[in-house]
Amino acid sequence: MRTIFYIVQKEFIQVFRNRMMVLIIFLMPVIQLLILSFAVTYEIKEIRLYITDNDNSVSSRSLLRQFKSSPFYRITGEGNNAAEGMENIRKGKVHQMICILPGFEENLVNGAPARVQVINDAINGSAAALMNAYTVSIIGNYNAGIIAETAPEAQPAVKINWLYWFNPELDYKTYMIPGILVLLVTIIGMFLAGMNVVREKEIGTIEQINVTPIKKYQFIAGKLIPFWIIALFDLAAGLLMARLFFDIPILGNIPLIFLVASVYLIVVMGLGLFISTITNTQQQSMFMAWFFLVIFILMSGLFTPVESMPQWAKNINVINPIAYFIRMIRMIMLKGSDFPDIVNPLIYLTFYGITILSLAVWRYRKTT
Amino acid sequence: MATEVSIHCENLTKTYGSVTALAGISFKVSKGEIFGFIGPDGAGKTSLFRILATLLLPDNGTASVEGLDVVNDYKKLRHLLGYMPGRFSLYQDLSVAENLQFFAGIFKADINENYYLIRDIYEQIAPFARRRAGKLSGGMKQKLALCCALIHKPVVLILDEPTTGVDAISRQEFWEMLIRLKQEHITILVATPYMDEAVLCDRVALIQHGEIMAIDTPENITLAYPYQLFRIKSSNTLNTIRLMKEFEGILSAEMFGDTVHVSAEKGRINANAIIKYLSEKGMKVTAVSEADPGIEDCFIHLMKRSGVVSNKIKTP
Incomplete structure (x- = not known):
């Protein structure tokens, strides 16, 4: 026990003596939360729209007025030549073109379907889908208005009322910030401890450690505990900021968040330490850690929903600690889930942590 | 012991x-x-x-x-x-x-x-x-x-x-x-x-x-040195080595800082013969004396005997 204390003490002295490290530890939660939560958003403002109106009637202008008055659109061009609009899309000057074909009003009056064409620049697929959804919903409103005007008796057969639970305004920040907190904790966990061990290998200080009677588990524990504390500290700072500056609801129990984070950290730090035992340079270990990190993050459900992944990908997520943690932390923060709701993934993570940490201790060699 | x-x-x-x-x-x-x-x-x-x-x-x-x-x-x-x-x-x-x-x-x-x-x-x-x-x-x-x-x-x-x-x-x-x-x-x-x-x-x-x-x-190692050793101080160390290697009866000539150590079978040659030889060849010889072998001499000797020549030994 005392041996572990000496290693922990030494690590803390070294961390706080390294100005760069202190900066990273204290600024990372601030910068990540501020930048990512403001900058990373799926909302699209300022859709550059080109309008081709070949009908030029009262009805067509009435439809187009809806776009002109919307804060989401900026009309960058108008004309009656669709080819010119296409040229603009090709050059990347506009994002979207709406084409109203001749006979639009006539068809409306006659009760025949009036046709509108929407062309999107889908270089960025998800942006295109969003723009299209905005436009379609504006045209849908217009459509509903016409139906109400021309045939007030025709009410839709099914009327839908919807509510978004746990995030009623679909605020993107509410969804993202728990995920960013997860990223924060993950990066610290995965890199700091592991990289620290490889650094000792690179500088050669591990030689001097290896001849001492330090036991393997003491060494690994001594490397784990300091960064575990630092990561939990950063999580606390992040949660505080989320609460104070972003008004993110924390419905669940805060100690429960820390319990989950503590267990989760053991898994990612175990992974980082395991990588450190099988690599010799910081470069190798960095590459390997990033390899896992990128796969785990992209598959975790942070950016895209796990539900829309193919079955095999969902199966891979069984070994993805980030997926478990994101799910649990969102449940606790946004839904107010309690211990019984998350006990299963928590037990799984505990088991995972014990396994990976044992592997790291087993693989750590004091002799070559 | x-x-x-x-x-x-x-x-x-x-x-x-x-x-x-x-x-x-x-x-x-x-x-x-x-x-x-x-x-x-x-x-x-x-x-x-x-x-x-x-x-x-x-x-x-x-x-x-x-x-x-x-x-x-x-x-x-x-x-x-x-x-x-x-x-x-x-x-x-x-x-x-x-x-x-x-x-x-x-x-x-x-x-x-x-x-x-x-x-x-x-x-x-x-x-x-x-x-x-x-x-x-x-x-x-x-x-x-x-x-x-x-x-x-x-x-x-x-x-x-x-x-x-x-x-x-x-x-x-x-x-x-x-x-x-x-x-x-x-x-x-x-x-x-x-x-x-x-x-x-x-x-x-x-x-x-x-x-x-x-x-x-260390004493026994130097005592076991089988040859006679001469230390030569001259104006041109490199030339001295080259010349001494051609001298009859010489087994080795090595540079030791600004001196040259040459070895020969015991009693085969003497200091005066070396001075005479080098002077004839036009070298300016400052001093030639018989020397006690050091560890380095022994090391070089043993290394040569095992057929390896290395000049990585460091002299302070």
Whole structure:
């Protein structure tokens, strides 16, 4: 026990003596939360729209007025030549073109379907889908208005009322910030401890450690505990900021968040330490850690929903600690889930942590 | 000598791929002895020391330190060993005092209790106790490393080239320390490429290409030198070597700083003959004298006998 204390003490002295490290530890939660939560958003403002109106009637202008008055659109061009609009899309000057074909009003009056064409620049697929959804919903409103005007008796057969639970305004920040907190904790966990061990290998200080009677588990524990504390500290700072500056609801129990984070950290730090035992340079270990990190993050459900992944990908997520943690932390923060709701993934993570940490201790060699 | 054995190696071998680091090394070191390994870079000293420090597994052969096998009893052995790797391996970002406290801590040793062991050296670095180890000079670093290797009162001290890259005065101080430690009955195994340090050891092993060429006291090693040696001082050392190699009866001519050592069968030639020969060839000879062979002469002789020529031996 005392041996572990000496290693922990030494690590803390070294961390706080390294100005760069202190900066990273204290600024990372601030910068990540501020930048990512403001900058990373799926909302699209300022859709550059080109309008081709070949009908030029009262009805067509009435439809187009809806776009002109919307804060989401900026009309960058108008004309009656669709080819010119296409040229603009090709050059990347506009994002979207709406084409109203001749006979639009006539068809409306006659009760025949009036046709509108929407062309999107889908270089960025998800942006295109969003723009299209905005436009379609504006045209849908217009459509509903016409139906109400021309045939007030025709009410839709099914009327839908919807509510978004746990995030009623679909605020993107509410969804993202728990995920960013997860990223924060993950990066610290995965890199700091592991990289620290490889650094000792690179500088050669591990030689001097290896001849001492330090036991393997003491060494690994001594490397784990300091960064575990630092990561939990950063999580606390992040949660505080989320609460104070972003008004993110924390419905669940805060100690429960820390319990989950503590267990989760053991898994990612175990992974980082395991990588450190099988690599010799910081470069190798960095590459390997990033390899896992990128796969785990992209598959975790942070950016895209796990539900829309193919079955095999969902199966891979069984070994993805980030997926478990994101799910649990969102449940606790946004839904107010309690211990019984998350006990299963928590037990799984505990088991995972014990396994990976044992592997790291087993693989750590004091002799070559 | 009816003394107890501290280190015992039997036929140790170690290869890295096609490179042989140790080609079957056997030796014994008595308790409380300062035992030197003399040899150039790449002779196998570091591999041998790392095996004895339980950091490297030998391919074949056995080694025991204080009766404990380096492979099987490594856990017990690590309490008894003090090891100083060739490369400075303390924490550069910790201060002098912090390094010492850390190593005392993980060995569960009491600094005050063992302070007497390191007092003489530590007092030299104590004024810099708050300075980071990385900011110390080479000699200071080595003194600190020695303190850290000694703080748990090891029974055996393994020092891998502790004085390489250290200034002459620090080297001398360092050796004075080692000789004092001998009085504490600590067995000291030291590797060095410096021939002048060899004479300070109780016994030395001359090692080359993973093989021990000779083991004995420094006196006996020099006594066993079979030839007669002349030291020549002249205006042009390189030309002197070239000319002397053509001189009849000469076995070797080697450069030693600004002098040339030539060897010949005993009684075959004399100093006057050399002066005459060199003068005839137009060389300005300052002095020619008969000389007692040093460890370096013996090393070169043994190396040549084993068919290898190396000029990696360092003269201070």
